[in-house]
Amino acid sequence: MTSIVATNQTILVVGGGIAGMTAALEAAETGKQVVLVEKNPWLGGRTAQLYRYFPKMCHPTCGLEINLRRLKANPRIQVLTMAEVTGISGEAGNYSVNVTLSPRYVNNKCTACGECSKAVNSEIADAFNYNLGKVKAAYLPHDMAYPQRYVLDPSIIGTADAEAAKAACKVGAIDLDQQTETVSLNAGAIVWATGFQPYAAEKITPYRYGEFKNVITNVEFERLADPHGPTKGKILRPSDGKEAKNVAFIQCAGSRDENHLRHCSRFCCMASLKQTHYVQEAFGDEGKSTIYYIDIRAIDRFEDFYQKVKANPNVAFVKSKVARISEDKNGDPRLWGVNTEGYKRYSEPHDLVVLAVGMEPAVKGMAIPAALSEGIVADSSGFLAMNGNTGVFGAGCATNALDVNRAVQSATAAALRAIQVVNQVARAEN
Amino acid sequence: MSVNNTEMAVRYKNNFLKELEDQAEMGEWIKMCMQCGVCAGSCPTNFHPGWDHPPQEIFMMVRAGRREEVLTSNSMWMCTSCYNCYVRCPRKLPITHIMHGIANYAHRLGVAPKLQPTRNFGKIFWNNAAKTGRVNEVMLTVDLYFRNAEGKFDLMGGIKKALEMQSVAIGLVKAGRLNPLELFGGHKCKDQKGLQSMLKKARELEETRKALKAA
Ligand SMILES: Cc1cc2nc3c(=O)[nH]c(=O)nc-3n(C[C@H](O)[C@H](O)[C@H](O)COP(=O)(O)OP(=O)(O)OC[C@H]3O[C@@H](n4cnc5c(N)ncnc54)[C@H](O)[C@@H]3O)c2cc1C
Ligand code: SF4
Ligand code: SF4
Ligand code: SF4
Ligand code: SF4
Numbered sequence: 001m002t003s004i005v006a007t008n009q010t011i012l013v014v015g016g017g018i019a020g021m022t023a024a025l026e027a028a029e030t031g032k033q034v035v036l037v038e039k040n041p042w043l044g045g046r047t048a049q050l051y052r053y054f055p056k057m058c059h060p061t062c063g064l065e066i067n068l069r070r071l072k073a074n075p076r077i078q079v080l081t082m083a084e085v086t087g088i089s090g091e092a093g094n095y096s097v098n099v100t101l102s103p104r105y106v107n108n109k110c111t112a113c114g115e116c117s118k119a120v121n122s123e124i125a126d127a128f129n130y131n132l133g134k135v136k137a138a139y140l141p142h143d144m145a146y147p148q149r150y151v152l153d154p155s156i157i158g159t160a161d162a163e164a165a166k167a168a169c170k171v172g173a174i175d176l177d178q179q180t181e182t183v184s185l186n187a188g189a190i191v192w193a194t195g196f197q198p199y200a201a202e203k204i205t206p207y208r209y210g211e212f213k214n215v216i217t218n219v220e221f222e223r224l225a226d227p228h229g230p231t232k233g234k235i236l237r238p239s240d241g242k243e244a245k246n247v248a249f250i251q252c253a254g255s256r257d258e259n260h261l262r263h264c265s266r267f268c269c270m271a272s273l274k275q276t277h278y279v280q281e282a283f284g285d286e287g288k289s290t291i292y293y294i295d296i297r298a299i300d301r302f303e304d305f306y307q308k309v310k311a312n313p314n315v316a317f318v319k320s321k322v323a324r325i326s327e328d329k330n331g332d333p334r335l336w337g338v339n340t341e342g343y344k345r346y347s348e349p350h351d352l353v354v355l356a357v358g359m360e361p362a363v364k365g366m367a368i369p370a371a372l373s374e375g376i377v378a379d380s381s382g383f384l385a386m387n388g389n390t391g392v393f394g395a396g397c398a399t400n401a402l403d404v405n406r407a408v409q410s411a412t413a414a415a416l417r418a419i420q421v422v423n424q425v426a427r428a429e430n
Numbered sequence: 431m432s433v434n435n436t437e438m439a440v441r442y443k444n445n446f447l448k449e450l451e452d453q454a455e456m457g458e459w460i461k462m463c464m465q466c467g468v469c470a471g472s473c474p475t476n477f478h479p480g481w482d483h484p485p486q487e488i489f490m491m492v493r494a495g496r497r498e499e500v501l502t503s504n505s506m507w508m509c510t511s512c513y514n515c516y517v518r519c520p521r522k523l524p525i526t527h528i529m530h531g532i533a534n535y536a537h538r539l540g541v542a543p544k545l546q547p548t549r550n551f552g553k554i555f556w557n558n559a560a561k562t563g564r565v566n567e568v569m570l571t572v573d574l575y576f577r578n579a580e581g582k583f584d585l586m587g588g589i590k591k592a593l594e595m596q597s598v599a600i601g602l603v604k605a606g607r608l609n610p611l612e613l614f615g616g617h618k619c620k621d622q623k624g625l626q627s628m629l630k631k632a633r634e635l636e637e638t639r640k641a642l643k644a645a
Contacts, residue, residue: 206472206518252466252520256464256520257520258519258520258521258522259517259518259520259522260520294464294465294466319467320466320467320471321466321467321468321471321520322468322471323467323468323470323471323472323518324471324472336471337467337468337470337471338467338470338471338476338484338486339467340465340466340467340486343470343483343484343486343487345470345471345476
């Protein structure tokens with residue numbers, strides 16, 4: 001049984017992406033008790049799945065590393081991974097929360113030596129790499145994963161593979177008897193930081209995602225460019241492994257569209273501008289990028305970044321929302337549409353098409369526990385908006401389409417509000 | 431109801447967008463267009479010669495106040511009502527209906543291209559069907575094909591066309607879809623009087639509605 005220390009002066013943070021980690025750290029560093037609940041086996045959220053990040057083009061592991069160091073140094077934060085909140089009742093200053101923990105089958109004795117992985121034969125889809133490759137069913141989610149602890153996939157439990165993994169572990173870290181358990185805990189305030197989901201590209205039917213192999217999404221492209229990704233950082237297109245030297249980016253794929261997401265997702269213009277760097281970096285002057293756009297939204301201080309990309313002769317801009325995609329015999333996706341500057345029709349083949357899909361709030365369609373639903377309202381896109389005097393505060397992309405910088409700002413704001421609620425509780429109890 | 435072209439042009443001065451918002455059905459949607467180009471790229475007619483401007487361009491021209499060019503354009507008449515643009519427009523503009531609305535307005539102003547085939551066929555078909563409540567295929571064919579490029583009756587041209595279309599005609603006759611005897615008066619629906627008073631009423635309603643807008 002997992003034991004958790006929590007009172008109604010504890011702050012519960014749901015979601016361990018960059019926003020959730022920030023909120024947890026900010027609150028804990030002012031002396032508050034924090035429980036951080038993350039449904040993945042690792043922390044970092046979608047930021048950890050980027051290759052580099054704008055505007056400074058540094059590797060996200062670098063920024064995450066600092067946060068992890070703060071986290072490890074702070075005894076006031078209890079981290080629960082593979083955990084989801086399944087029930088909340090009560091009110092500000094006095095919540096009672098149920099958290100359901102899925103078994104990892106590996107306890108904290110694990111040294112991440114990797115022997116269990118070698119002993120196992122079966123493979124599962126590689127979730128960290130957006131299912132672009134496979135991993136062994138005993139795996140470390142990614143090299144920098146925190147906690148640095150392996151996971152056994154439930155599909156092998158009860159098979160010879162599970163026994164082989166257990167036998168291979170010299171430190172006795174594998175516990176095949178772990179069960180799903182539900183724990184309840186108290187909290188005075190809650191920060192809801194469950195982030196976003198990339199929009200389901202297959203819903204944009206004229207783009208044929210899922211049908212044409214060489215039509216991929218921007219999150220997948222991050223993994224293709226990353227040396228830790230499925231192609232070891234080589235930009236190879238999925239259909240035939242050919243180097244993708246002529247890449248098209250389709251902006252607003254699903255965003256700013258009343259048939260899909262009605263909001264502008266804000267980060268995706270910058271993400272595509274950033275990704276043209278990957279093409280340039282991989283192939284030099286042979287790497288060509290074309291951005292098909294309605295208008296480029298490189299908001300405020302990102303304008304410089306845009307101007308620099310614009311000055312690159314290997315990056316072309318076509319002012320047009322692509323109408324549809326077809327596929328040539330050699331596997332090239334062909335883009336059809338009308339260039340608004342001059343109203344010229346085009347029909348252009350490319351090696352690879354990257355759909356700049358937008359952000360769908362992860363809370364959309366999620367059963368928000370009853371006690372919360374009175375205080376929480378969603379805006380017209382399904383992002384969280386808080387209402388009145390609850391002790392629940394949204395942070396990061398659960399509240400809006402944000403880049404890392406803005407997600408962190410919103411997390412700090414949420415942490416401050418949560419701190420005020422538990423401070424009131426503390427005053428009342430003294 | 432026809433409206434006076436010069437009168438309208440004067441009334442709305444340089445504001446053609448406002449004019450269409452007031453006068454053309456669904457015209458109030460035009461301003462919502464963000465010029466993304468999806469409709470233009472999705473339109474099957476855009477990939478054929480002879481069609482002046484796809485919807486995206488028409489909407490921009492409206493905003494730019496290019497009144498003459500828009501109203502006399504064949505574009506709205508070339509629309510096949512396939513609804514490709516309609517379902518894809520990210521701003522949910524009812525594009526197909528807007529195109530029809532502008533077409534109808536140009537028609538009422540009397541500035542739509544005279545012998546544009548869609549408009550011409552539409553008129554002939556309507557007059558034919560509204561007469562008896564049933565389409566007289568023979569007379570429809572005569573009205574459509576026995577005319578020259580200026581719209582005048584043309585016996586020789588018609589006969590030539592008839593010979594070209596012979597096999598189609600024979601097929602229709604065999605299938606019971608074309609009765610040559612209809613040349614001497616065709617079949618009708620039962621309540622002729624009822625039909626005409628219904629059409630009259632509909633026309634009245636339509637005219638009052640449009641007169642109110644034009645007033
Ligand atoms: C292709 C792409 C490129 C990008 N590039 C950049 C860039 O270069 N620079 C930049 O600043 N930003 C970039 N972004 C945006 C950046 O990814 C986000 O701003 C950032 O990930 C937001 O962090 P978050 O913590 O709010 O959400 P997330 O990263 O989505 O984290 C949410 C966390 O909550 C967890 N969770 C979800 N539901 C539950 C639940 N019910 N219970 C428990 N846990 C849950 C998730 O597993 C996840 O770990 C990019 C985004 C994409 C898609
Ligand atoms: S579970 Fe055991 S064998 Fe597997 S990585 Fe951890 S310590 Fe090594
Ligand atoms: S940021 Fe750019 S690509 Fe993303 S939705 Fe907004 S305009 Fe479209
Ligand atoms: S698809 Fe809609 S928004 Fe886009 S150009 Fe056409 S009418 Fe305008
Ligand atoms: S409905 Fe008309 S305008 Fe729209 S795509 Fe079809 S033909 Fe073109």
